[in-house]
Amino acid sequence: xxxxxxxxxxxxxxxxxxxxxxxxxxxxxxxxxxxxxxxxxxxxxxxxxxxxxxxxxxxxxxxxxxxxxxxxxxxxxxxxxxxxxxxxxxxxxxxxxxxxxxxxxxxxxxxxxxxxxxxxxxxxxxxxxxxxxxxxxxxxxxxxxxxxxxxxxxxxxxxxxxxxxxxxxxxxxxxxxxxxxxxxxxxxxxxxxxxxxxxxxxxxxxxxxxxxxxxxxxxxxxxxxxxxxxxxxxxxxxxxxxxxxxxxxxxxxxxxxxxxxxxxxxxxxxxxxxxxxxxxxxxxxxxxxxxxxxxxxxxxxxxxxxxxxxxxxxxxxxxxxxxxx
Amino acid sequence: xxxxxxxxxxxxxxxxxxxxxxxxxxxxxxxxxxxxxxxxxxxxxxxxxxxxxxxxxxxxxxxxxxxxxxxxxxxxxxxxxxxxxxxxxxxxxxxxxxxxxxxxxxxxxxxxxxxxxxx
Numbered sequence: 034x035x036x037x038x039x040x041x042x043x044x045x046x047x048x049x050x051x052x053x054x055x056x057x058x059x060x061x062x063x064x065x066x067x068x069x070x071x072x073x074x075x076x077x078x079x080x081x082x083x084x085x086x087x088x089x090x091x092x093x094x095x096x097x098x099x100x101x102x103x104x105x106x107x108x109x110x111x112x113x114x115x116x117x118x119x120x121x122x123x124x125x126x127x128x129x130x131x132x133x134x135x136x137x138x139x140x141x142x143x144x145x146x147x148x149x150x151x152x153x154x155x156x157x158x159x160x161x162x163x164x165x166x167x168x169x170x171x172x173x174x175x176x177x178x179x180x181x182x183x184x185x186x187x188x189x190x191x192x193x194x195x196x197x198x199x200x201x202x203x204x205x206x207x208x209x210x211x212x213x214x215x216x217x218x219x220x221x222x223x224x225x226x227x228x229x230x231x232x233x234x235x236x237x238x239x240x241x242x243x244x245x246x247x248x249x250x251x252x253x254x255x256x257x258x259x260x261x262x263x264x265x266x267x268x269x270x271x272x273x274x275x276x277x278x279x280x281x282x283x284x285x286x287x288x289x290x291x292x293x294x295x296x297x298x299x300x301x302x303x304x305x306x307x308x309x310x311x312x313x314x315x316x317x318x319x320x321x322x323x324x325x326x327x328x329x330x331x332x333x334x335x336x337x338x339x340x341x342x343x344x345x346x347x348x349x350x351x352x353x354x355x356x357x358x
Numbered sequence: 359x360x361x362x363x364x365x366x367x368x369x370x371x372x373x374x375x376x377x378x379x380x381x382x383x384x385x386x387x388x389x390x391x392x393x394x395x396x397x398x399x400x401x402x403x404x405x406x407x408x409x410x411x412x413x414x415x416x417x418x419x420x421x422x423x424x425x426x427x428x429x430x431x432x433x434x435x436x437x438x439x440x441x442x443x444x445x446x447x448x449x450x451x452x453x454x455x456x457x458x459x460x461x462x463x464x465x466x467x468x469x470x471x472x473x474x475x476x477x
Contacts, residue, residue: 070419080424080472082408086368094410096424096473100454180412183422208411208440227371231364232407236433335369 037113038062039350040129040142042120042295045074046336047327047343048148049102052112054347055146060354063112064140066131068119072106073099074150075173076336080180081201083228087337098336123295127323143357144322144350147296148343151289151328153198156250159287161193163250166257172198172286176205185209187282191259192216193247197225197334199286204233214278215240217247217261219268224288226334247283248275256281291329299323307331316346322353363401367393374398406430409439410472413458415448418475423452429467438463451475 039060041048044067052065071077076084079095086092089101106112115133122130127142153171170178170186176198178184190206192199195218207213216234221244223230234241242261248270249260263274291308293301301318302311309331310318316326326346327339359379365372370390376398377384386398400406408430412422425443442463452458452471459469 077473080412080426081410082426083369092408094424094426094472097426097454100473180424181420181422183412183414208436210440226369227364228366228369231371232366236407 034128035064035138035140037064037140037142038354039064039144039146040127040140041065041146041148042129043067043074043148043150043327043329044069044072044114044116045148045150045327046076046099046102046339047150047329047346048074048146049099049106050340050343051146051148051324051326051347051350053102053105053109054344055351056109056111056347058348058351060144060347060351061111064142065106065112065114066118066120066129067114067116070117072103072114072116078173078177078180079201081205084336087335088340095336102340120295123299125300127299144353145324146316146346146350147293147323147325147329148327148346149292149295149329151332152292153289154285154287156193156283156285159193159285161247161250161283163259164252166250166252166255168252168256168282169250170282170284172196172202172284175202175282175284179205179209185211187211187256187280189214189280190282190284191247191278191280192284192286194218194285194287195220195223195225195230195241196286196288197229199284200225200229200233202284202286203239204237207237207239211282213237213239214280215242215261217245218243219246219264220244221266246270250283256283259283289328289332291332293325293329296323296325315342316349322350322357324350324353361402363398365389365394365397367391367397376402378402405433407433407436409436411440411443413443413446413448413471415452415475417449418451420473420475423448423475424472425458425469426472427462427465427467428470431463431465431467435463435465443469448475 076095076099084098118131118133120131189212258279263271316324324346326343361376363374374388409427456471457468462469
C-alpha cells in the first residue's frame with residue numbers, strides 16, 4: 034500500500050486549485066487522482082468564453098482556464114498525478130482503493146481533499162412521463178458529444194430547464210445549424226445567469242417558455258414530439274393550455290447533484306436533500322482531515338468562485354497536516 | 359427613446375439604460391463599472407461577441423480542438439464563422455494560443471486554438 038500525506042480526488046478546477054494551494058502552504062507529499070486521461074474536468078468541454086473574469090481578470094474559455102492550472106501543477110514535483118485512475122472505495126481510516134488500467138491500487142492518506150464535482154439531474158429525476166426513445170440527453174452530455182466528440186446529437190431540439198448548461202447548449206445547437214424549438218422552464222423566470230439568457234437565448238430569438246413544463250415525451254425509436262403545458266404559481270397544470278412541439282431531441286438541464294458517494298462510504302454525513310456533505314464551515318466535513326471542495330461541496334455558478342474557495346481547502350489540509358506532526 | 363440593455367461583460371448582468379435621440383447616444387446609466395459604458399456603445403452601434411467553436415483534428419488522441427477569436431467579432435458574422443471552421447481540419451499538433459487563421463474572415467481578428475492537441 035502507498036502512503037501519502039495528502040490525497041486529492043479529482044483533477045478538475047477544484048482539485049487542481051486545492052493541490053497547488055496545499056503545496057504552497059507547505060504540504061509536500063501530494064497525490065492527485067483523476068479518472069480521465071486529461072486534467073481539467075468539465076472545463077475541457079466548456080469551449081465557450083466567459084470564465085476567469087474574477088480570478089484572472091480576463092475572459093477565458095474553459096480549456097484556457099484549465100490550462101492555467103495544468104501548466105502550474107505539472108511544474109510542481111511534489112504533486113504526483115495519477116491519471117485514468119478511478120477511486121472505487123474510501124475507508125473510514127482514509128484508505129483509498131483505485132483502479133488504473135491493469136492494476137488495483139491502495140493508498141493510505143493522512144489528509145484527503147475530495148473534489149469530485151457533480152452529476153447532472155436526469156429525465157427520471159424531474160419526472161417526465163412518456164416513452165423512452167433515443168434522443169434524450171442531459172445538456173452536459175450533449176455538450177461533450179458536440180465539443181469533444183464532434184457529433185451533433187440532434188436536429189430539432191427542445192431543452193427542458195434553463196440552467197446555464199442548457200442555455201449554453203441552446204446557443205451551441207443553434208450555431209451548429211440545428212433548430213432549437215424551445216427552452217421550457219417550469220419556474221416563472223430563467224434559472225441561469227442573466228448574461229446567458231441574453232447571449233444564448235435573446236441573441237438568437239430562441240423561443241423561451243417560463244412557467245411551462247413538458248408533460249409527455251412521445252416517440253417509438255426516436256423522440257418524435259413533446260407535449261408542453263403551462264403551469265400556475267403552484268406548478269399545477271393550467272387546463273387547456275397544452276400544445277405539442279415536434280422534435281427529435283430533448284435536452285435536460287435541470288440542475289446538478291454533488292457526487293459524494295465515496296465520502297458516504299467512509300461514513301461522512303451527507304445531506305440527503307442536497308447531496309452536499311454536512312459541514313460546519315467551508316470545505317469541512319464532520320471528519321477531521323477530510324475536506325471537500327468545489328461542486329462536490331456545494332454547487333457553484335462560477336468556476337472562478339470554485340478556484341477561490343478550493344484554495345482554502347488546500348490551505349486547511351496543509352494546516353491539518355502540520356498539526357499532526 | 360430609452361433602451362434597456364443587459365450587460366454581458368461579467369456575471370453580474372447590470373441593466374444598462376441608454377438614452378437615444380435620432381440614433382445618437384445621449385447618455386448611458388445603470389452600469390456598475392466602465393465596461394458597461396463600452397458594452398452599451400458597441401451594443402447600439404455594432405454588437406460584438408467572442409466566437410468559439412471546435413475544429414476536427416487528426417493524429418491526436420483528441421477528436422476536436424477548441425478554438426476562439428482573440429477579439430470579439432460582429433454578432434451577425436457568427437454563422438459565417440461557423441461555416442469557416444467546419445471546413446477546417448488540423449493535421450499537425452497544435453498548442454493552446456497557436457494562431458490558426460490570421461485575419462479570420464477579414465475581420466481583423468485571429469482564430470486561435472485554446473487547447474493543446476498532445477494533452
